[in-house]
Amino acid sequence: MAARALDDLIALLAKLPGLGPRSARRAALHLIKQRETLLRRLAVTLTEAADQVRKCSRCGNLDAADPCWICAAPERDDRQICVVEEVDDLWALERSGVFRGRYHVLGGTLSAIDGYGPQDLGIDRLLARVAADRVSEVILATSATVDGQTTAHYIADRLAPSGVVVTRLAHGLPVGGELNYLDDGTLGAALEARRPVPSTAAERA
Ligand SMILES: [Zn+2]
Numbered sequence: 001m002a003a004r005a006l007d008d009l010i011a012l013l014a015k016l017p018g019l020g021p022r023s024a025r026r027a028a029l030h031l032i033k034q035r036e037t038l039l040r041r042l043a044v045t046l047t048e049a050a051d052q053v054r055k056c057s058r059c060g061n062l063d064a065a066d067p068c069w070i071c072a073a074p075e076r077d078d079r080q081i082c083v084v085e086e087v088d089d090l091w092a093l094e095r096s097g098v099f100r101g102r103y104h105v106l107g108g109t110l111s112a113i114d115g116y117g118p119q120d121l122g123i124d125r126l127l128a129r130v131a132a133d134r135v136s137e138v139i140l141a142t143s144a145t146v147d148g149q150t151t152a153h154y155i156a157d158r159l160a161p162s163g164v165v166v167t168r169l170a171h172g173l174p175v176g177g178e179l180n181y182l183d184d185g186t187l188g189a190a191l192e193a194r195r196p197v198p199s200t201a202a203e204r205a
Helices: 002-013 021-033 035-052 087-096 123-132 146-162 184-192
Strands: 077-084 101-105 137-140 165-168
Touching (some): 002 021, 021 035, 087 101, 101 123, 101 137, 137 146, 146 165
Parallel strands (some): 077 137, 137 165
């Protein structure tokens, strides 16, 4: 039984991003050696995270509260919504301290390969917020990857009928670069120097 518990631990750790079977075995042995100081505390923390961390029904951020702390903050600017791919992109923007509006977290990008479609990105939820709230600008802060760009174009087209101003980060980023790898200064500069996106596909062609 003991051996199976260890095998299960290794098998689960190996599912984590960046951990293959070998590093999963090392991590499992390390956890067993640090049974009280690390393994038991991790078990408690995992349970708490599973019970408490929720996706914000409004923006897709992660928090114990719904709406999340950003959606609930009265001092933030309702007129700007920044669209990001993942919650760690939101974290990167918050670390940079340059954005004081609200967010929409896509949770991914449009991808034919992974079968990820518009319905998975909450685009209708974004359109509803733009229609209902006092939103004057939507900032597309998707990554400089092919999927990130495709997603940004798609969202810009869907937003075009609303008349809201749509801007993109000035990507001084490496091609294929992802937002959360940028240092705070670069990210802040990319946000400050954001550019309007033409309102229709025809204008862009
Ligand atoms: Zn939220």
